[in-house]
Amino acid sequence: MAASSQTEITPVRFGVVVFPGSNCDADSYHAVSTFAGAEPRYLWHKDTHLDGLDCVILPGGFSYGDYLRCGAIARFSPIMKAVRRFAEDGGLVIGICNGFQILLEAGMLPGAMLQNRGLKFICKLVNLRVESNRTPFTGAYETGQVIRLPVAHHEGNYYIGEAGMRELEENNQIIVRYCDEDGAITPKANPNGSLANIAGICNRERNVFGVMPHPERVCDEIIGGADGRGVFESIIGAVAGAGEQADPSSLRSSG
Amino acid sequence: MSATSQKPEYELLGLKSHEYDAICEKLGRKPNYVELAVFSLMWSEHCGYKHSRKLLRKLPTQGELILQGPGENAGIIDIGAGQAIAMKIESHNHPSAIEPFQGAATGIGGIVRDIFAMGARPIANLDPLHFGSLQKARQRFLLDGVVSGVASYGNCMGIPTVGGEIHVEDAYEGNCLVNVMCVGLVDQDKILRARAEGPGNLVLLIGSTTGRDGIGGASVLASAEFDETAEEKRPTVQVGDPFMEKKLLEACLEMRDDGLLVALQDLGAAGISSSASEMASRGGVGIDIDISRVPLREAGMEPFEIMISESQERMLAIVTPEMKDAALAVCEKWDLDATEVGQVTDSGHFRVFQGREMIADMPVAALVDDAPAYVVEAVRPAHLAAEPLPEDHYEAPADLNGVLTDLLRSPNICSKHWVYQQYDHMVQTNNALWPGADAAVLRIKGRQSGVALVTDGNGRRCFLDPRRGARAVVAEAARNLSCAGARPVAITNCLNFGNPEKGEIYYQFQEAVEGMAEACLALETPVTGGNVSFYNESFGQAIYPNPVIGMMGIIEDVRLIGTPHFRDEGDVIMLVGGARPAVDGSEYQKIIFGEVAGRIPDVDLERERRLQLLAREAILEGIAKSAHDVSDGGLACCLAESAIIGGKGAEVDISGVWPGGRPDILIFGEAPGLVVLTMEEKNLEYFGQLALDFPTRIIGRVGGRRMVIRMNGEDRVNIPLSGADRAWRTALETMMEGR
Amino acid sequence: MPESSGDGREPETGRHERNGVLTMKAKVFITPKKGILDPQGLTIERSLPALGFEGVSNVRVGKYIELELPDGEKAAAELDQMCHKLLANPIIEDFEFELVP
Amino acid sequence: MPESSGDGREPETGRHERNGVLTMKAKVFITPKKGILDPQGLTIERSLPALGFEGVSNVRVGKYIELELPDGEKAAAELDQMCHKLLANPIIEDFEFELVP
Numbered sequence A: 001m002a003a004s005s006q007t008e009i010t011p012v013r014f015g016v017v018v019f020p021g022s023n024c025d026a027d028s029y030h031a032v033s034t035f036a037g038a039e040p041r042y043l044w045h046k047d048t049h050l051d052g053l054d055c056v057i058l059p060g061g062f063s064y065g066d067y068l069r070c071g072a073i074a075r076f077s078p079i080m081k082a083v084r085r086f087a088e089d090g091g092l093v094i095g096i097c098n099g100f101q102i103l104l105e106a107g108m109l110p111g112a113m114l115q116n117r118g119l120k121f122i123c124k125l126v127n128l129r130v131e132s133n134r135t136p137f138t139g140a141y142e143t144g145q146v147i148r149l150p151v152a153h154h155e156g157n158y159y160i161g162e163a164g165m166r167e168l169e170e171n172n173q174i175i176v177r178y179c180d181e182d183g184a185i186t187p188k189a190n191p192n193g194s195l196a197n198i199a200g201i202c203n204r205e206r207n208v209f210g211v212m213p214h215p216e217r218v219c220d221e222i223i224g225g226a227d228g229r230g231v232f233e234s235i236i237g238a239v240a241g242a243g244e245q246a247d248p249s250s251l252r253s254s255g
Numbered sequence B: 001m002s003a004t005s006q007k008p009e010y011e012l013l014g015l016k017s018h019e020y021d022a023i024c025e026k027l028g029r030k031p032n033y034v035e036l037a038v039f040s041l042m043w044s045e046h047c048g049y050k051h052s053r054k055l056l057r058k059l060p061t062q063g064e065l066i067l068q069g070p071g072e073n074a075g076i077i078d079i080g081a082g083q084a085i086a087m088k089i090e091s092h093n094h095p096s097a098i099e100p101f102q103g104a105a106t107g108i109g110g111i112v113r114d115i116f117a118m119g120a121r122p123i124a125n126l127d128p129l130h131f132g133s134l135q136k137a138r139q140r141f142l143l144d145g146v147v148s149g150v151a152s153y154g155n156c157m158g159i160p161t162v163g164g165e166i167h168v169e170d171a172y173e174g175n176c177l178v179n180v181m182c183v184g185l186v187d188q189d190k191i192l193r194a195r196a197e198g199p200g201n202l203v204l205l206i207g208s209t210t211g212r213d214g215i216g217g218a219s220v221l222a223s224a225e226f227d228e229t230a231e232e233k234r235p236t237v238q239v240g241d242p243f244m245e246k247k248l249l250e251a252c253l254e255m256r257d258d259g260l261l262v263a264l265q266d267l268g269a270a271g272i273s274s275s276a277s278e279m280a281s282r283g284g285v286g287i288d289i290d291i292s293r294v295p296l297r298e299a300g301m302e303p304f305e306i307m308i309s310e311s312q313e314r315m316l317a318i319v320t321p322e323m324k325d326a327a328l329a330v331c332e333k334w335d336l337d338a339t340e341v342g343q344v345t346d347s348g349h350f351r352v353f354q355g356r357e358m359i360a361d362m363p364v365a366a367l368v369d370d371a372p373a374y375v376v377e378a379v380r381p382a383h384l385a386a387e388p389l390p391e392d393h394y395e396a397p398a399d400l401n402g403v404l405t406d407l408l409r410s411p412n413i414c415s416k417h418w419v420y421q422q423y424d425h426m427v428q429t430n431n432a433l434w435p436g437a438d439a440a441v442l443r444i445k446g447r448q449s450g451v452a453l454v455t456d457g458n459g460r461r462c463f464l465d466p467r468r469g470a471r472a473v474v475a476e477a478a479r480n481l482s483c484a485g486a487r488p489v490a491i492t493n494c495l496n497f498g499n500p501e502k503g504e505i506y507y508q509f510q511e512a513v514e515g516m517a518e519a520c521l522a523l524e525t526p527v528t529g530g531n532v533s534f535y536n537e538s539f540g541q542a543i544y545p546n547p548v549i550g551m552m553g554i555i556e557d558v559r560l561i562g563t564p565h566f567r568d569e570g571d572v573i574m575l576v577g578g579a580r581p582a583v584d585g586s587e588y589q590k591i592i593f594g595e596v597a598g599r600i601p602d603v604d605l606e607r608e609r610r611l612q613l614l615a616r617e618a619i620l621e622g623i624a625k626s627a628h629d630v631s632d633g634g635l636a637c638c639l640a641e642s643a644i645i646g647g648k649g650a651e652v653d654i655s656g657v658w659p660g661g662r663p664d665i666l667i668f669g670e671a672p673g674l675v676v677l678t679m680e681e682k683n684l685e686y687f688g689q690l691a692l693d694f695p696t697r698i699i700g701r702v703g704g705r706r707m708v709i710r711m712n713g714e715d716r717v718n719i720p721l722s723g724a725d726r727a728w729r730t731a732l733e734t735m736m737e738g739r
Numbered sequence C, D: 001m002p003e004s005s006g007d008g009r010e011p012e013t014g015r016h017e018r019n020g021v022l023t024m025k026a027k028v029f030i031t032p033k034k035g036i037l038d039p040q041g042l043t044i045e046r047s048l049p050a051l052g053f054e055g056v057s058n059v060r061v062g063k064y065i066e067l068e069l070p071d072g073e074k075a076a077a078e079l080d081q082m083c084h085k086l087l088a089n090p091i092i093e094d095f096e097f098e099l100v101p
Ligand SMILES: Nc1ncnc2c1ncn2[C@@H]1O[C@H](COP(=O)(O)OP(=O)(O)O)[C@@H](O)[C@H]1O
Pocket: B046, B047, B056, B059, B069, B070, B071, B072, B073, B074, B090, B114, B268, B269, B493, B494, B495, B527, B528, B529, B530, B531, B532
């Protein structure tokens, strides 16, 4: 990553992967473009280079129609090899909705997605509790903060075996959970039946984040909310902060 | 079997003998089987508009903002700044009655192709639906299947389903209505048309392989009534592949951006036959197709089967020979099959080849323009009443609180979140107003302005008076847009009727079209296109005549829009408009008295125009804190909805608003031409200046935890908001669970 | 029956007693009807070569349902009805079933 | 194998020649892993009594995939790979397959 000088601020560069069937790619692109310090660019699923990027977004949608299983085919795309390497080198990867499913299928995050408990696609605003702001994706929020993001999925019922669950908990990898308005984690607040109300997790290294709700859909009050901005602010802050080796408080000041 | 096999071929294909004679005359010889099959479809009701063409000419189609009226795959409306909206509505009633999931899914697929055939990117779907009583398991199965089908296809495509409606009436029990509307956004300099031009240009078939599915599907299904033999006639059901269509969409728009397309056309009813011949007709050229090049999904397909297959997810593109390779490259990038299947000629004929051999040769004009047009002698249905019901026709119920709860629970009134939460209504991140309001409002990225969209159909009113009903439906659609702060500018329409060969149905159709035309003229919302769905009957029983209107409005500033919910305690509730509610044709009449009878009040179109102007002004001036039109369930339900969504009660007194009159009818009755606005006290004077002499009346205030409607010193309705909320919010889900 | 298995499940015996009723196990195989488009199968087939599996064709994706139902003479007839009415969609799907003896 | 059938299909022979390559037919059965919630199965189970089918239990809904692949010694190994890597997700699903002789 290029070191930023005093005079010239390098924008944080986001790559938005386009799989056949992605349909939130343009939304993610648009959301990123509303941040002064960020610059989005599309990546084709056959690309094999991620040069110069700070963060890769695997967007929502229906890659390969979600046929067979969500994300099952997309994870074999040529770009996924590059994304894996990028993550291994410490690059930031966020998978939103279908992107999360792809990360699971690719084994870059643990667990799997089952059909929603109610067997129906569900699109609505939900409350989420930020379980940890110690990630490059949630640094701009407070731990324990309740935010409102929309979900839009048919397979968001997160599942992981007992051992895996223990590991997630021990390593503080559960990043957001479905909750009620007051932040209580209740079965009623769980829209899809996911284990322990899990809505988003990260890997052990905390640089790969999968989240079912859509932060990119609520980055503008005119379309019903801006609670999702924090995710992008966090990433921008983290990248800028890492470049400057600044103290963690800078996580909260950019955007 | 043996009896039918003695019938002549043309009759088996649904042609009348004089139609067959006309075909022979146009060709100057007897048609061969392929030609006959193609003619039978092109001259079917579905493609040929035999019983509607003449009447449709009465619709106003001109307007300053109309860039494309009827005649193309979709209408196009100027929204300024070099941009335009494409829109079209279509029915998929019959396929959905057989297989609700796939029927609805392929309905979405078809209408979406019409939009991107114009070069527009689809930005919204809407789905007006009509079913029989949800007390019946079959109807729940249909609704559930249709909603899943719309969701599955639309969600996968990444097109938000932002609106629509659900009506439940016994009249749709044997024949549900599944109409689907798609709206697209396009830069005016990128609009495509389906006009084949330039002899020597090539015809590319892009997308899915061609199979036997839906052979004669849409056209045959949409051109005949249902009866016991429907089972036998059941053609192979079409299965939708939204993933294929998503790739098709992206590839077509990429080819558009790269300037590779001379013309683009979807394959819909009658497949390659209609798309190729209609393209040729629009461009005044001929076209040659070699069916041996068409990629097939099944072995042993007959030539006529290839010609009329309704396999989904296919497009025809006309490209110049120079552009061919570039176009194929784009298709390959999107992993789509694309095959050169023919070329444009100057012959004026549609010729079909199988390799070197010519197997059909038909004048394009004969196929497309010369379909017979019929006028049926209209017969006024006996059930039409000349006068409204006398006020004392029904005994007033003692407990109006119970009436309100019953109405809030009616599937025609209750919350539809069970439906729209199954739709991805937020993708593309443009919703300035989410489902549940009077209209959907979408911002246009990069601009301050936006568009508002709505569909409206009310078969019950049209059944009681097709002309007044159609006028009312156009007015209601416009009123819904106005309540969102949008200026209505254009409509598309889907005319759902019974068998037009019957005089009474033809009467309904004629009256409805004329009524629609009157309202569109008065409200300055010209018709940009539409669809006609006849033969909506089962066992000889027709549905309610149902012109469904899809309307678009323009919003200058998406920050200034109207919303239905009450905002703050103490806000003044204002009733605007002078119409007097009636029991005739109302939800109140149907739910409480179990009847659909009488004569509905007519809409005063000039007053309607002023009413809507006033509502819009109040919103744009920032005075109106909420705006909601009075429709199903009357004033009481209008107020209750605003209260429930806003989480704030209301106290209202309607004494003296309408002189005389029975409280129950005034509270629950319906009439077009009423809107409820709320505003702060301090703005009353300014509002008065805007309203001038237009009838407006303060009827109460927002506040408290109850819904109270008083008249002549008595609480007629007084219920806790929480109860109303529960009734309204849980009704549909409860019904769908069969409880 | 299986040549290989993803897990090491024991050979099955279909019959069980459940709440005092003798039940048997059934397997239902549902496939898209011939001639009906199978988008899933198609998409899988098209992507297999890129994943290194060449030469695979005619992929059709259907459903496989296992269940237990009361044992008895009518079991087959009941199951047939069940498939017709609920498990399969006879308009676009074919089904077969097997009662595990 | 089937006791009854939704259509009257002929007995299958697995082997075909396709573009000069000998292919064989395979059937893959994918089931939700034991202990994993199967919302679809549960829903079917719950709705059966209302349709007049009593006493049905343990409904599990999985996938049934038919395909043709190149014949040969390696066919079984190839198919196993395909199942492991793509057709089934071992975290939540088990699979079995059958090569039609
Ligand atoms: N009710 C109607 N009002 C106005 N125009 C109509 C109506 N019905 C059909 N049309 C127009 O007739 C033409 C043919 O319609 P249709 O066959 O449905 O087109 P497509 O094959 O593209 O769906 C279209 O331009 C359509 O807009």
